[in-house]
Amino acid sequence: MISGQYLRNLTAFPDVRVIAVADLDTGRAAAAAGEHGVPVSGTLAEILALPEVELVVNLTVPSAHAAVALESLRAGKHVYGEKPLALDLDEAAKVMAEAAGRGLRVGGAPDTFLGGGLQSAVHALRSGLIGAPVAVTAAVQSLGPESWHPSPEFLYQPGAGPLFDLGPYYLTALVSLLGPVSRVAAGLRRARDQRVIGSGPKEGTLFPVEVPTHVNALLDFPGTATATATFSFDSAVGRRMIEIIGTEGALSLPDPNTFEGPLLVRGARDADWRELPVSGTMAGRGIGVLDLARSIRAGAPHRASGELAYHVLELMSAITESGERSEFRRVVSTAAAPEPLPDDWDPYAATLS
Structure with a gap:
């Protein structure tokens, strides 16, 4: 349901090249690839075997998030996943540890x-x-x-x-x-x-x-x-x-x-609300992926990070445990508030060579 938004945006960003679409149902993968002009489709294993793939965007249902992330990391790919990072903290910790051990990055939605x-x-x-x-x-x-x-x-x-x-x-x-x-x-x-x-x-x-x-x-x-x-x-x-x-x-x-x-x-003395000007990108889902791609090339921290996604997952887990007990x-984990995007950050302006 969400893949169309990602594909429309990611295929429009000049700093990201969408190479392939994978799905358990390869017919669905082929249809999505064809609709968005993506050259390759197939199973996850087939896609992970492509040496030119550097980053996997994981849009599976929550129960598959950790398994797909781990398989992708073990194939040497960076991972950006839909929320939540995993079903529970144990699974999420395995994903983060696998990435750290391989020198790879984890990113996570939402990027809103x-x-x-x-x-x-x-x-x-x-x-x-x-x-x-x-x-x-x-x-x-x-x-x-x-x-x-x-x-x-x-x-x-x-x-x-x-x-x-x-x-x-x-x-x-x-x-x-x-x-x-x-x-x-x-x-x-x-x-x-x-x-x-x-x-x-x-x-x-x-x-x-x-x-x-x-x-x-x-x-x-x-x-x-x-x-x-x-x-x-x-x-x-x-x-x-x-x-x-x-x-x-x-x-x-x-x-x-x-x-x-x-x-x-x-x-404090206003009689009513007033609207403030809004500036910045409104390109939609996928800007977190783009920031991750640019950050990988620049060797800089990315904003929609695995650490942030892990902290939010621990918050939700702790909320559930609190209600039950x-x-x-x-909350043990921490995550610094990400630095704002630069004023001139433009998803449609190529910055990578």
């Missing part, structure tokens, strides 16, 4: 925090526009994806649900703004044990729900703010929002599942 909307929020926050951040409210709420997704079952299995499917957008955005989280607390609920597919060839089919579908979390950013976050597939009222309250004002951020605005600010959980 590199879009113009959230990058402009980073600049606004760092400029002191709202003073020191004190409190954050984040929420993503809906009745779930089964009304529109033709095969939504995996979104209600381990590695998904509202926390693991949508949480990475919000948690990655918060870490990029405020830095790492030190501890969490949470409550978990599941409204129904079964759901019904609402569209497509499987419309009307019942399927089981294996994960919490309503999650409330408290996040502690040491030395800065605390945040409350809601991730829900049980809400009749839809919400997608992040608000940061500071000592001198507040920021209302754009939906972190997008790359654009609007970005709003409200000062009714206790605060400490």
